Amino acid sequence: MGQLKETTEHVLETGQGQGFATTRFEDLLHWAQKYSLFMYPFVTACCGMEFMSVSSPRYDFSRFGSEAPRFSPRQSDLLWVVGTIVQRQAPILKRIYEQMAEPKWVLAFGTCASVGGFYDNYACVAGIDKILPCDVYIPGCPPRPEAVLDGLLLLQDKIARGDRSPGVVKPRQDPAQDQTGGLIQLRKSRSSVG
């Protein structure tokens, strides 16, 4: 499972200012791939609003080389699954995935796409990994734009390392572990009063 704090290893080793560089071919290829993600947004539910937010100038994930949406799966290599997938939609999603050209990656946006969330019922697929392999999960209902950006960076990191194991975006800050204004401090203050 990839973590963001592990920085990508340097792809290029400069050679003493002599105007040449040595690297492995796979590293160069991965480096090129990670900054030219053509995305196919498969947007089905309310997470789509958050997707619009993160793709618009305020958060702007085009900064990370992932700006061009392609509404044909044949021209895209990153499938964003944004929102709840119902059983009736599963064959459509699978077909779109199969139409994408290799190499391709899948990103589950939000809790519904990741694990189904509270839609644990007769109609819904409990996570898109039931029907297609998923590279990065972004939990949250909906996820914060920061989490989405973390997910994109995590995916790029995994592409650079050639890692196809599933990765999950972790929270930047855990309110329960916050020592200054969080739950621990609250409990301490209560117990000192009592």
Place this chain on the structure above:
Amino acid sequence: MAQALVELLRSEFPQAVIASSSQHGDETVIVDAASWVNIHRFLRDDERCQMQMLTDLTAVDYPDREPRFEVVTHLHSLSKGHRLRAKTRVGDPAGERVEVGSLTELWGSANWLERECFDMLGVHFLGHPDLRRILMYPEFEGHPLRKDYAASHIQPLLAYRDAPNIEKLPPFDRHEGMSFGRQTHDGFASEEDDALSRKRSH
């Protein structure tokens, strides 16, 4: 205001009106299933009723009752401003013969509402022009909103892919569904989580 409607129905259909009740000013009338369409036609066409709009049509499953299902309509008069809820009771305990007349000839909106009701609860509307599933896929068996449909029963249209432990793939286990987990970018928050992570990676 709708109390007068109930009285009117009682006088016009003395045999068909089984019961009526009122809650917070909303009148409900329970009628015989055989008169279901006739009563609705009267409610729509009569000068004193003028119920032009079928707001909603649905059904309720009471598994312990006989008849088992209640079909419910919500009616609204746009010209007179009054509303009425009508119910009828149909179906045997096994849920096999659940039949009531269709209201599609009276209101166009009844078409899809009755299809949904058939799809979710298995109520057959006699005389409906196109009674087939509207929400679920044709391969779906049973009616999911019936009380005897198991809450955890799914019928995947597309077979789940052949992967080990497909029911629960990592990394979702104890952190599933939490808006924030115990894991952070700075590592695992507790020894327990750390051990769990190491166990998972092997």
